[in-house]
Amino acid sequence: MTDPRKNDAVLVTGATGTLGPYLCAELLRQTRATVYCLVRGTDQVRAQARLRARMRKAAAPDLESPRLRVVRGDLTEHRLGITPAEYDALAETTSAVYHCGASTNLAAGYDDIAPLNIGGTREVLGFARHRRTKTVHHVSSLGVFAEAHSAGHPEVDEQDIPSAPMAGSIDYSGTKITSELEVRQAATDLPVTIYRPGLILGDSRTGATDPGELFTRILRAAITVGLAPTTAAQAPVAPVDYVARALVALSQLPATGRTYHLIEPIPLIISDLFTHARNYGHRLDLCDTTSWRRALDDNQAHSAAATIISFWKSVHYLLDTPADYQAPHVHSRATRRALASLNIPCPTSDQAFFTRVFDHLTATRVLPAL
Ligand SMILES: NC(=O)c1ccc[n+]([C@@H]2O[C@H](COP(=O)([O-])OP(=O)(O)OC[C@H]3O[C@@H](n4cnc5c(N)ncnc54)[C@H](OP(=O)(O)O)[C@@H]3O)[C@@H](O)[C@H]2O)c1
Structure with missing residues (x-):
């Protein structure tokens, strides 16, 4: 919780x-804290420019706020890759860390992303202990329950603690489980x-959607080849502005030690997409995933198709759920009760x-005009 009476500060x-710019905007809106952002960059000016560009893209209105500051650093480096003097000063000033930085690459190998997802979380915990005890707001993922059903947990809620077998074959989930467990131990x-969060969708107000998602x-890719894969997959989802708004509001509650599920009550059926x-007006025929992959291979000259081929492991994981796969039913009742009391x-x-998402993606030329 940030204290509005003090010159409070937080590190993000x-x-x-995708989520970070919205989180910063909500911290500026809902609290009076100075928001320090750990940003990579070859120098301070470039790091600042990168943050501004991202916040502008996310239509975050507070670009000029003097309470928004950049600390150039790197989660994979010792002491966050910042100078000892700056590290000490920041550790004295800040009362909380919002730890949102991670690799979200579903296709990456464990060893490639562990230094960031696990090592970076350890760095954050070390920083939180340095000089002054800080509250750690850790952004985990419902990916920690990817294979919970086959691991014997057909239903999961906020109280459930993930364990290694629930990650399945996705190394991203494995690293998110380990980092969440280390944060729990630090309690x-x-x-x-x-x-x-579940899968983070675009901005519910403007439809602004990250083209890299x-x-x-x-x-x-589907619109490019005029074909979409049939899939029975579904995923817990929520728009990015809701995730950020809810997260910051919940972080202001006095109680810590809680876990929240930042999702809509009903999962998104992927074929509904x-x-x-x-x-909206796009011509899309349906086919099985194998035929879709063949159509993408035949259209590799189009960057949209080539990109999906390069992400195939993640795409396959999302769309082509095996016939015997069952997603766990993810509950979020306790979170929704807490948010109802906050009027969110x-x-x-x-x-x-x-429709807002398609309008935005069309206006920004990510999707072709009709
Ligand atoms: N997106 C989703 O659907 C989703 C779903 C569930 C949970 N989550 C969780 O939500 C959090 C945010 O996800 P996101 O989608 O916003 O992630 P994202 O778009 O992939 O952004 C990752 C962020 O981490 C930063 N980062 C990467 N390597 C770094 C390093 N070495 N040092 C410092 N910062 C580094 C990136 O900075 P650069 O700009 O320098 O690369 C970027 O700001 C993550 O913890 C993720 O696991 C996301």
Whole structure:
């Protein structure tokens, strides 16, 4: 919790990602804290420019706020890659860390992303203990329950603790499990709160959607080849502005040690995404995943198709759930109760939402005009 009476300050990691700019904007809006952002960059000016560019893209309105500051650093380096003097000063000033930085590459190998996802979390915990005890707001993922059903947990809620078998074959999930468990262990001497988003969708107000997100790439490829894969897959989801708004509001509650699921109550049926695209006016025929892959191979000259081929492991994981796969039912009742008391209703990603998303992706030329 930030104290509005003090000149409070917080550190945010991952500010240049999909969620980070929204998180920063909400911290500026909901609190009076100075928001320090750990940003990579060859120098301070470039790091600052990168954050501004990302916040502008995410339509975050507070670009000029004097409370938004950049600390050039790197989560994979000792003491966050910042100078000892700056590290000490920042550790004295800040009362909380919002740890959002991670590799979200579903296709990456464990050893490639562990230094960031696990090592970076250890660095954050070390920073939180340095000089002054800080609250750690850790952004985990519902990917920690990817294979919970086959591991004997058909239903999961905020109280459930992930374990290694629940990660399945996705190394990203494995690293998120390990980092979440290390944050939980740190609760013996640090105040910690854990937030698990599902798949993060675009901005519910503006439709602004990250062109680099896997869903956007899948849609772009499908529209390029005029074919979409049939899939029974579903995923817990929520729009990015809701995830950020809810996370910051929950972080202001006095109690720590809680876990929250930042998702809509009903999961998104992935094939509905293609239905929304068709309703918007795009011509999309349906085929099985093997035929879709063949169509992508035949259209490799198009960057949209080539990109999906390069991400195939993640795409395959998302779309082509084996016949015997069952996703766990993910509950978020406790989180929604807490958010109801804060007057933050949960949105629904319906056709109206996807129309805004398609409008945005068309206006920004990520998707072709009709
Ligand atoms: N997106 C989703 O659907 C989703 C779903 C569930 C959970 N989550 C979790 O939510 C959090 C945010 O996800 P996101 O989608 O916003 O991630 P993202 O778009 O992939 O952004 C990752 C962020 O981490 C930063 N980062 C990467 N390597 C770094 C390093 N060595 N040092 C410092 N910062 C580094 C990136 O900075 P650069 O700009 O320098 O690369 C970027 O700001 C993650 O913890 C993720 O696991 C995301």
